[in-house]
Amino acid sequence: MLEINKIYNESCLDTMSRMPDDFVDLVITSPPYNMNLRIREGEYCSRQIVEEFSTKYKGFADNLPIEEYYELHKSILKELLRVSGLVFYNVQIVTGSKRAIFKLIGDFSDSLKDIVVWNKMHAQPAMHDNVFNSQYELVLIFDKHNAISRAFDFCNFGRGKLSNVWDIRREKTRGEHGATFPIELPKRIVRNFSKENDLVYDPFLGTGITAMAAKTYGCNYIGSEISEEYFRIAEKGIRETVRKPLDFNQF
Numbered sequence: 001m002l003e004i005n006k007i008y009n010e011s012c013l014d015t016m017s018r019m020p021d022d023f024v025d026l027v028i029t030s031p032p033y034n035m036n037l038r039i040r041e042g043e044y045c046s047r048q049i050v051e052e053f054s055t056k057y058k059g060f061a062d063n064l065p066i067e068e069y070y071e072l073h074k075s076i077l078k079e080l081l082r083v084s085g086l087v088f089y090n091v092q093i094v095t096g097s098k099r100a101i102f103k104l105i106g107d108f109s110d111s112l113k114d115i116v117v118w119n120k121m122h123a124q125p126a127m128h129d130n131v132f133n134s135q136y137e138l139v140l141i142f143d144k145h146n147a148i149s150r151a152f153d154f155c156n157f158g159r160g161k162l163s164n165v166w167d168i169r170r171e172k173t174r175g176e177h178g179a180t181f182p183i184e185l186p187k188r189i190v191r192n193f194s195k196e197n198d199l200v201y202d203p204f205l206g207t208g209i210t211a212m213a214a215k216t217y218g219c220n221y222i223g224s225e226i227s228e229e230y231f232r233i234a235e236k237g238i239r240e241t242v243r244k245p246l247d248f249n250q251f
Contacts, residue, residue: 004199004220007211007238009231012076012203012224019083024222025198027080028186028210030090031073036063037096044096063096070100074107076203077142081111084201087142088189090118090181092134105140113143114150114164118185121169139166139185156192180206186213194219208234212241 001018002008008015038045046063064072080087091101105112116139123133146153155162171182186209190200196218202210205223207230214221215238225231 002222004222005215007205007208007221007223007225007231007234009226009228010224011226013079015222015224016079016083016203021082022085023199024084024201025086026190026194026200026219027084027087027089027203028189028200028213029088029202029204030181030206031076031204032062033092033094034062034064034066034069034096034100035094036061037066037069039095066096066099069097070103073100073104077104077108080203081108081142081144085144086193087140088116088193089140089142090137090185091140092137094134108142111142111144111147113141113147113152115140117165119165119167121167139189152193154193154195156194162192180209183209183213186210187216190214190217190219205234206230208237211238215241215243218243 002015002023036046044066046061046065077087077089080089091097093101118137118139120135120137123135126133143152166185166188168182168184168188171180171184186202190213194200194214194217197220199220199222200210200214201221202223205211205225208223208225211221211223211234221238223234225234
């Protein structure tokens with residue numbers, strides 16, 4: 001039996017297999033980007049991992065073949081939409097994810113409600129010639145019950161108060177994890193799309209940012225993290241986060 005306000009050191013598919021339908025109120029996550037899958041002579045290849053371009057996920061190759069990456073995220077999104085009605089899925093368009101993400105957007109178009117552009121305020125320099133510098137990421141918003149409408153069934157922001165472009169600077173990373181999103185990102189989602197005591201789930205918890213944001217705003221949380229090192233960092237960070245029940249009507 002799953003406990004709330006607890007994180008699990010395991011695959012998210014294992015965690016979700018023990019969740020009943022509609023167990024979670026809100027999902028916020030950022031899956032691995034498959035940074036180490038590259039292209040050579042027009043074909044995908046897993047490049048040699050060298051320090052200057054190494055994966056940001058310590059101990060994790062992050063170089064699945066494109067079809068495996070696609071199938072994995074397809075199965076995860078299906079499960080997320082079984083256990084929750086609202087999913088915020090942060091992705092970045094890189095060589096190793098681009099084709100899979102575009103295909104997933106098509107496959108889940110009937111559940112895709114909207115897309116937020118996260119402007120990181122500073123462009124990461126391109127690794128190669130003839131490639132854009134990268135300044136944005138996408139937050140794909142999936143809605144199981146009412147994706148046909150752009151209007152949310154529940155939100156804490158008034159008409160004209162929230163844009164679909166979010167200017168949020170990257171923060172210093174936690175521990176050895178080089179790919180954490182800034183806590184303001186999940187805080188903004190929790191603040192605008194949840195009620196106090198809602199259950200927030202992150203299937204790729206990393207160092208615990210989503211759970212900390214949920215706890216800060218008086219929500220419950222649950223998380224999955226396959227790396228034992230990040231799991232321990234997350235446990236510590238969540239333990240030190242002060243729970244602050246807030247008046248959501250103020251937002």
